[in-house]
Amino acid sequence: MDNSIQPQKANIRVVIKEKELSVAPEGKVEFHIGAINSGTMEDIVKFSVKGIPTKWVSFDEPELRVEAGKAKQVILQIQPPPFPDGRVGKYKLEIQGTSRNAPRVLATIRCTVNIAAYAPEGHVGVLIGAIDFPVTPGSSVSIPLLLENRGISADSFRFNISGIPRSWVSTTSSVIQLAAGESKEMIFTINLPRSSAANAGRTPFKIQVSSEEMPSQKTEIDCILTVSAFSKFSGILRPEQLRTNQPAQLLISNEGNTIDTYNLSFQDLSGKLLFEKITRYAKEGSDLNNPEIGFAYSEITSAQRLRVSPGESGVFEYRSRLRSRSFVGDAEIYYFNIKAVSAEKKSLDFSSQIKEKGFFPPWLLVLLLITFMALCLILFIPKKRAEESINTTQTAVYHQSQAVIVGKEDMGELLDGQEKRNCSLPFIPDTDADKFVDGSDIDPCDPNNPSITATTIAEIPTDTPPPTLTLTPVSPIASLVSPTASLTPPKPVEPNLKGLIVFESNRDGNAEIYVMNAFDQTVTRLTNNAAVDIQPVLAPNALEIAYVTNQDGNNEIYLTGVDRRTPMNLTNNLADDQYPAWSPDGNWVAFTSNRDGNFEIYVMRSDGSELRNISNHPEADTEPAWFSSDSSGSQDWIVFASNRDGNQEIYKVKPDGSGLTNLTNNLANDYSPAGYNKGNLLAFVSDRDGNPEVYVMGTDGSAQRNLTNNPYQDIEPTFKANEGWIAFSTNRDGNLEIYFIQDNGMGVFNMSRNPIRQDRHPDWR
Incomplete structure (x- = not known):
């Protein structure tokens, strides 16, 4: 333990326990130093350190009081600052002790401290100050390395980096020659481009140093490049000038380095236009490798969302037309704008126009009017003459008739x-x-x-007066309809609904996911496997579909699309994961899981990342649904069913777990809640009237009322956002079918019309 140097005989002797220690920048390391007083008098020893910045050094007792014949310990603490101020390297320290009784240097104790976040053993010595390097796109970060030849002969060491593009890395030399025991600092720089190639997040990479003389001797250091996110995008309209109902595309290119969601707002400058979203889907029965594409149209009444990955382009398809086309008129131009706003509130405006004319040109109306007047003149003159002749004849006939009468x-x-x-x-x-x-x-x-x-x-003799003419009244024509006959009311005409509805059905033998075009009720099968596929929910972009499947042996949340893309497992957990629900912006998915021992409400990113439990309660919390309660859609809530009060109630909570509120407060069982973006209504199922019925209420739990009022089972409601319709499952026809109803309880229609199998769990966009 003794490592002291005694220049001359003294009563105070200083020793140190550790000869060499290592510490990372911003870390701490301690050397234990002892002072032994072999004299007959008490003494005070003062310590100092050379060979390292004084700001990095501290003693627990700068002056150590040592009694005669005793020994005492002091702790030297070294704490280098964070990288890069805490420079890597081997620091040779000299620790000196001074006696108060004999003011002179008693001893110089030498030790070594290695400042490095990583210091491997072996022939190739590499010291590095940090392994996690934050950097902003468009900037650079310099990384110093201390290379050490721990061999017994001179050697050359080759430097290499893998895991990031080689074009990002610059250094003065990739090979350094060192004598035996020699160390030298080298610096390499990572120049990060401001482009989508520099993906936001944590990117792992390796620093590799190998010996030229002994290739088997090498060192690898695992590092992380933490890239900050930035937003940049551009766009184009194709075409810019449209005809009515002509399909058009807004192409958004994400030039940033993270997934971005763009809010698209359609602004009608004339007040006469209607906009519709175009959704493509594969028609039922078409070839999976070359499917026949169908088109569904839904009116755009609020901001639309387009989610685009970095370095890629997203397409939003739409069409526009006049709300009411003029019967007569020349061609006119109607202007409109599309505003695209990124998550960072950066915006772009795109201008477009529609050229439209009336059904008939004005000159045709003038021509028709002139033609009509000419026909009138041609027909009127001979008719006038004919009428005069007819009037003369009618007068004579009249008089003759009167004479006959008398x-x-x-x-x-x-x-x-x-x-x-x-x-x-x-x-x-x-x-x-x-x-x-x-x-x-x-x-x-x-x-x-x-x-x-x-x-x-x-x-002249008086004649008998002529008989008076008596007209016999004619009986009125009998009524064509008997007053006692009952009229059969006409069958209600189904409304022209729009959008896509996903649902589960066993019509092909087992539970699979299907999609229906609400306009013409055409149905397309989306999944096709021997497993059970249930509980589909359609993303706000009407393209992606989250659903539940047991194809891995347990219930998992999977992701597919109306284009029948390859399904992807989002949850990858041995627990039971069910009831997925999309956030209004399409970036998050809420679901139910028992991975913590009981059923809780979880949220995750739409790629399965950033998972968190938001309910955290020992009772069962299930069936989440997402909605936003204000006109701007900025305040998101999650409604769910919970039995924490002894029976099932509908609760709402914010996505961060705050604002928990019981909305139903009823002794019955209330479950299966549903909401929508910028909505003022929530739907749910309740058995408070003796059987499951669909109810609606305000987003604060007010004005709860029975919507379906039917003795059969009405369950699993879902809204068609902002259009006043609710789809639900019911067995009123003997099997479960998808029905839809207005949110005021009027206009109930069977949408699925599949009398044999079970159709349920609809979701409508």
Whole structure:
């Protein structure tokens, strides 16, 4: 233990326990030093250190009081600063002790401290100050190494780096020659480009140093390059000028170094346009290697999200049209903008336009009007003449008809009965042609007599008055519809719904995942294996699908897509993982797992990373669903079912685990909650009326009401966001089917129409 140097005889002797120690930058190391007083008087020894910066050195007792004939220990602590201030290397220390009784240097004790985060043993000595190097894209980091030849002869040492592109690394020389026992510092620099090639996060790499004389002698140091994230993107519209309903694409290129989600807002500058999202899907029955592609359209009513990996481009397909096309009009241009905002709130604006005209041009209307007026003139003149002739004829007929009614068929002054009795002819007004009508003629049959005078009129016998014409009333036409007949109400017409619905079904023998186009109810099978595939949920981008499968022997959360991409296991855990749910931005997935001994609510990134438990309760917490409660969609919540109060209730909690609130507070069992982005309603299932029904309530638990009101089982609700519809599973037809209903309880329709098998767990985007 004694390593002292005594220049002359003294009563105080100093010794040190450790000859050589190593410490990493920002670490601590201690040397134990002893002072022995062999004299007859008490003495005080003061210590100092040379060979290392004084700021790195401290003693627990700078002045050590030692009684006569006694020994005492002092601790020297060395703490180098963080890299790079704490330079790597071998530091030769001289520790000196001074006596107060005899102020002179008593002893110089030598030791060595190695400052390095990594110091391997063997022929090749390498000291490095750190193994984790933070760097920002577009900058560089310099890394010093102390190379030491621990052999007995001169040697050359070759330096190499693997795990990162060689073009990023620069050094003065990759080979250093050292004599036996010689050490030398070399510095290499990592120049990180500001591009998507410099992926954000922790990138492992190796530093390798090998002997040229003895190739088997080499050292490898495992290091980490921690790259900070940056955001940069560009985009283009294809095409910029559209026709109505013409498909278009917004192409976003992620030039940053991390996955980014872009919010896309469509801004109508004319107030007359409607925008629709185009979703591609593989049609049922098409070849898996060369599938036939179908298109689904859903109206864009809120900001859309596009998730793009670094160095890649994402495509958002859409189309636009006028809400109401003019019947007549020339071509007009309608302008609109698309605003893309990254997660770091950087934005780009894209301008586009639609050129549209009315169904008919204005000149055609003028031509039709002129043609109509010409036709009217052509038809009116002959009609006028015909009407005059007809009117004359109608007048004569009228008078004749009136005469017949009163018994005067010949328009004379005698009634038909009188004419028959005095030989006058009923159809001739002046029978004897004496220019006196029969009624004014004394003898209508004698042309030589004068007309009737007052006397002769008086002598004419009074005839019986002609009979009064009595019109017999005609019975009204009988009603075509009997007043007692009952009318059958018309069958409700299904609304034109949009979007995609994923669901599980055993229609092909076992439970598989299917997707339905809500517009025409065409169904496509997405999974195809012998395992059980259930509980699908469609991502906000309407492309990715999370679902549950037991193909690995236990329930896991997998990820696939409507394009039937290769499924990927997100959870990879031996526990039971179920009920996945997407966050509104598509970056997170909540799910249920019993990996901690009981069922809890977990959240993870959509790639399976950053897993955390947010419920942390000994009772069972299951069936999470995500929603945002304000108009901007910035305040996310997770609703779930829990039996922590003795029965199942619906709770809500923020993704960080705060704000836990019981929403239902009912003695019945409430479960299967559902919500949506920027929504003011939550749906859930309750048996409070004796059987499972779909209920709705406000996001604060207010205004709870029964939506389905049916004696059968109504379960597993899901919203079509911002369109007032809810899809759910029900057995009201004898088997489980997918139905949809308005959120006011009206308009119930069977969507799946599969009377034999079970269709359930719908999710609608």
